[in-house]
Amino acid sequence: MKKKALQTVAASMVIASLALTACGSNGNGSDSNQASNGKGTSQQKEASVKELRIMAGVVGGKTPEETDLFEQEIERLTGIKADITKPASDYNTKLTTAISSGEKYDLLQISKETMNTFIDQGILTPITDFVEGSDVLSDSSVIPSGEWAQVKTEDGQIYGVFSKFQGGTMPIVRQDWLDKLGLDTPETLDEFYQVLKAFKEQDPDGNGKEDTYGLSTAGLYEIQGFMSAAGVKQRYVMEDGKRVIPYATEAAIPVYEWFAKLYKEGIMDPNFATNDTGKMRNLFLTDRVGMVTYWDAWVGLFNNARLQEDPDTAFQAKGIPGPAGPDGEILLRRGDPDVWVIPVNAEHPETAMEFIEWWHTEPGIILGSLGIEGEDYVKKDGQYELTELGKEHGMDHGVPFWYNDNVKPPFGKLPGVEEAQQIVMEHASLELTLPNWTDAEKIINNYAIRAMTGEMPAAEAVAKMQGELKRADLID
Structure with a gap:
């Protein structure tokens, strides 16, 4: 089946099977009953369990075994028990297959092009209110305000948050x-x-x-x-x-x-x-x-x-x-940005939003770049030191570069990169x-x-x- 046909199947199956979920959404990813009285069963479960199911193309470990360690590191740092699906190949095909079969994910890491397709098919939750109300994401030193134009729809809605800085x-x-x-x-x-x-x-x-x-x-x-x-x-x-x-x-x-x-x-x-x-x-x-x-x-x-x-x-x-x-x-x-998005059938949308914010803070950035403490790097007297495995992994677990100006690269940027990125920001x-x-x-x-x-x-x-x-x- 061709990609376009698969996406159409995905849309119809997800929307049909999850109509009640979509109708119960208030537009920022949280259940309407939760929003009104704060006592919803789903919210109570989410607050106690803090679970998150993620499908990602590049975020995670370099091997399935390391992705398991990556999940454990997320839990250690955030208290969120993450379950990451990271296909070794053919990510878009496997993503489409998962969506078409009605699988439930709280977060997807996808390209802007795929995001636009999913928006048209009604698969994604708008998160404009969440982004604009977030002290982290609305901070221009974390994400420059001008960058949001890349992911906004024509009517000004936001469905995706950058997972990394995409160059040109x-x-x-x-x-x-x-x-x-x-x-x-x-x-x-x-x-x-x-x-x-x-x-x-x-x-x-x-x-x-x-x-x-x-x-x-x-x-x-x-x-x-x-x-x-x-x-x-x-x-x-x-x-x-x-x-x-x-x-x-x-x-x-x-x-x-x-x-x-x-x-x-x-x-x-x-x-x-x-x-x-x-x-x-x-x-x-x-x-x-x-x-x-x-x-x-x-x-x-x-x-x-x-x-x-x-x-x-x-x-x-x-x-x-x-x-x-x-x-x-x-x-x-400029390269199309990769973004985090929340499907309409996400079971833990509030936890997904919490994770997205955390991903743009220093602990999230260090995990996405350097990797796992004790596996990819060690920290001695406040200084980072890459292990041999960390050197092989090239300080890239999905975030080779990031927006947050408050988080400096522990080892500096490679020679010439900063100047090249400035050219991208100015002209691309x-x-x-x-x-x-x-x-x-x-x-x-x-x-x-x-x-x-x-x-x-x-x-x-x-x-x-x-x-x-x-x-x-x-x-x-």
Whole structure:
């Protein structure tokens, strides 16, 4: 059964079987009888038992055995007896199957896209009053007030609370190569061209061979930083009520032509069209390419990998903004946030809200990042020390980065990450992903790659994109 069909089944079964529960809700996740007299049986049970059933994709242990320890740590720290379901693979499929079978969870960790689908299907409880009334979640030092726009519905309702800070993508450059060649950080497409050309021709790795490239990507992943020069945004935008894919408009043509020039002159990695992200990253780490386009977190991971290999390395990765568009704005991509949501059939919604608040405090953040005390780290004289297992786990049990400014990373952030995240916060925004985007993406990729490799003139490629997208009813 296809995903969309499964979701439809999920909605009908959950709503039908739980109509009484939904009708008894007062809109903030608590039973209406509890809200009126404070003596409901369900509330008494919840207050005494403090149970929580969670389904999560990335939150928890690295193994089933460690997830058991993770549950025990939650209970030790909060008094909440947690039962975490964390599938090893195919999370979305197993989530949909669980929902369609009527299983009851108090908390789900899902993407914003899935959240929107579940909202439309009536599966989730609105928690606007809870968020706005929470001393923790309404504190802008815990979650910046501007971030809530990412998860609010058109009518201003909130159904999900961030489970972590989600970053964005940008050009990542070898800053040490810029310094070695006496080059400034590029700010326009022409300046980017000159820098990338120098990386190709001026032996930045110093091995006396012409064996470096200026730029590599993994296909169109992630060229948004350069499309910024044309004021073009990835995926869909709505213009006067019509669906538009900016990558398939005339505005994008000059950027495709710019890529074709890089490719023709050997400045672009010739295998960019077939690269996966692993191959792209490896070229960057092994001194074969001077710039890639990837996530802010990888600025730190690149630097850390080389430092671990050689503490005296000159290697320095740095995230930089893309070129500004005609209106002076820089358009980068923000990743869809992961959120905690409460289903309408949750048996312990108040405990779920208590957990969500706690998750954004220091003990919750330490658990979601460093992990389990005694397993992933020990604390001596107020200082954290990772165990060997903790080092392997990379300080990520679902929260590699967080919002709360009051909680400082115990070991600091990896080199370059903080600056890259500031670029994300200033310039990156979410894309609009409409139904059937996957079908549209195949058409975009096909003709964009042809344009970028010079196989087809960019104007012709865009015209063919538009034609196919219209015939398939994917744009208006």
